[in-house]
Amino acid sequence: MHGGGSGSVGPDTAAPEQGGGDRPQEPHEQFDAFYASTVRWMVAAVYPLTGSLADAEDAVHEAYARAWSRWSTIGDGADPAGWVRVVAQRLAVSAWRKARNRRRAHERSEAAATVPGIEPDHVALVAALQRLPVPQRRVIVLFHLLDLPVETVAREMGCSEGAVRVRLTRARQALARALGNVDAPPEAAPTTGLEA
Amino acid sequence: MTTELDRTLHALRDLTAAAARPEPASALRVRGARLRRRRHATRIAAAAVTLGLLGTAAWAWPDGAPAQRTRPPVGAPAVLTGDDLPPLRDGITWTPRQPQSGKAGDSVSALAVTCLGELIGPSALRNPLVGPDVPYMSTGFDTSNRTARGRFGGSMVELVLHMSDDAAAEALVADLAARMGDCTTREPTFHGTLDDRHPELPWWSWSYPRDPRIVPSFDTQGFQGFARSGRTVVVLEYEGTVQPPPAFTVEHLRTALARAVAGG
Numbered sequence: 001m002h003g004g005g006s007g008s009v010g011p012d013t014a015a016p017e018q019g020g021g022d023r024p025q026e027p028h029e030q031f032d033a034f035y036a037s038t039v040r041w042m043v044a045a046v047y048p049l050t051g052s053l054a055d056a057e058d059a060v061h062e063a064y065a066r067a068w069s070r071w072s073t074i075g076d077g078a079d080p081a082g083w084v085r086v087v088a089q090r091l092a093v094s095a096w097r098k099a100r101n102r103r104r105a106h107e108r109s110e111a112a113a114t115v116p117g118i119e120p121d122h123v124a125l126v127a128a129l130q131r132l133p134v135p136q137r138r139v140i141v142l143f144h145l146l147d148l149p150v151e152t153v154a155r156e157m158g159c160s161e162g163a164v165r166v167r168l169t170r171a172r173q174a175l176a177r178a179l180g181n182v183d184a185p186p187e188a189a190p191t192t193g194l195e196a
Numbered sequence: 197m198t199t200e201l202d203r204t205l206h207a208l209r210d211l212t213a214a215a216a217r218p219e220p221a222s223a224l225r226v227r228g229a230r231l232r233r234r235r236h237a238t239r240i241a242a243a244a245v246t247l248g249l250l251g252t253a254a255w256a257w258p259d260g261a262p263a264q265r266t267r268p269p270v271g272a273p274a275v276l277t278g279d280d281l282p283p284l285r286d287g288i289t290w291t292p293r294q295p296q297s298g299k300a301g302d303s304v305s306a307l308a309v310t311c312l313g314e315l316i317g318p319s320a321l322r323n324p325l326v327g328p329d330v331p332y333m334s335t336g337f338d339t340s341n342r343t344a345r346g347r348f349g350g351s352m353v354e355l356v357l358h359m360s361d362d363a364a365a366e367a368l369v370a371d372l373a374a375r376m377g378d379c380t381t382r383e384p385t386f387h388g389t390l391d392d393r394h395p396e397l398p399w400w401s402w403s404y405p406r407d408p409r410i411v412p413s414f415d416t417q418g419f420q421g422f423a424r425s426g427r428t429v430v431v432l433e434y435e436g437t438v439q440p441p442p443a444f445t446v447e448h449l450r451t452a453l454a455r456a457v458a459g460g
Contacts, residue, residue, distance in 0.1 A: 032225075044208075047208075048208065061218075064228075068225045069229065069230075122211070144205050161435075
């Protein structure tokens with residue numbers, strides 16, 4: 001289940017096609033098709049980091065704008081979705097950091113409720129994610145929400161696979177405690193790999 | 197917990213994707229074009245400054261060596277190449293990674309350092325001694341069998357940082373070496389051995405054994421070194437499961453440093 005390629009963003013994700021129909025696609029057509037097929041899942045990948053749909057959308061839009069600004073290289077690359085995802089998450093985290101001190105916890109909880117149809121479990125999870133250190137939050141999103149393999153998560157986060165496993169373990173423990181999971185392993189549990 | 201977490205996050209993902217309100221792609225292309233124009237203008241200005249500096253300044257050589265104007269021969273590598281790397285056993289080859297370069301503050305991923313990952317990663321560049329304007333370049337190689345989950349092979353990463361001055365570079369290397377020495381304390385199963393025969397080139401060989409209570413996990417071995425000359429800092433790491441581990445030595449670090457200095 002966590003075996004998706006690095007470009008995996010969601011079910012509709014595909015690298016921009018170099019040609020289609022009777023003629024090769026123009027760059028802007030490639031970009032537009034790529035954007036249309038990935039943007040919603042990109043927002044979904046960033047939202048748990050920010051706890052705010054509006055902030056997530058802002059970060060994602062900015063990342064796509066930056067992608068277009070260097071589309072001649074990114075569009076021909078193997079993983080344009082991965083590039084956008086990394087930039088969007090970095091922007092989101094940066095914005096979140098700046099805003100962090102200005103917001104109160106209940107404001108973030110209310111922001112989480114801006115997604116229509118969101119259930120209490122989701123609100124609680126988003127709020128719990130906001131309390132995690134940023135690296136742990138990112139690793140949860142990349143591994144559990146996007147189903148990326150550890151190797152890809154490590155590459156995307158610029159750390160070792162061992163560090164990814166450490167963060168995964170600690171993040172799961174913290175989430176379990178925050179969400180009242182009585183079976184959560186103790187904090188002093190080993191942290192050098194993936195949990196079973 | 198993991199399955200429940202997956203299920204909850206997937207449901208949240210689907211809801212969020214449905215609720216997202218994307219801007220028109222054309223509007224983002226307009227913003228992107230504006231960013232591109234701004235970047236080009238900045239590059240032109242930076243090139244003009246660089247040309248001016250090259251006309252008046254000598255290359256900075258460390259340790260009191262005489263300043264020289266010689267530039268490395270055109271085409272000479274500034275980093276370790278595949279030919280520099282130790283051989284692998286039959287059936288495995290080195291595959292180059294996509295190089296990354298820029299300012300530390302703009303890096304999205306640069307370095308994989310076991311144990312140190314959380315401390316100097318985006319990462320490499322989150323170390324408080326590395327300011328956002330510090331230029332960096334990251335290159336590396338992966339073993340060719342590093343494709344499937346559960347069968348991690350090995351990776352070598354070389355990071356070159358150009359600090360603001362010699363003192364900053366020296367402080368960074370000392371800080372990294374101290375943090376590396378602290379890894380054993382922070383991660384009790386991590387075992388590192390410092391080769392202290394070359395004080396100016398701290399070089400560790402290390403092992404990080406699999407924890408049998410955690411599945412999957414791996415026995416990993418690796419090497420880690422830090423070096424600096426003048427204001428140039430080189431970080432070299434290998435981490436992998438390949439047996440026997442590739443024979444990286446402190447000489448690889450020495451070569452990497454020499455290349456980085458020569459490459460400017």
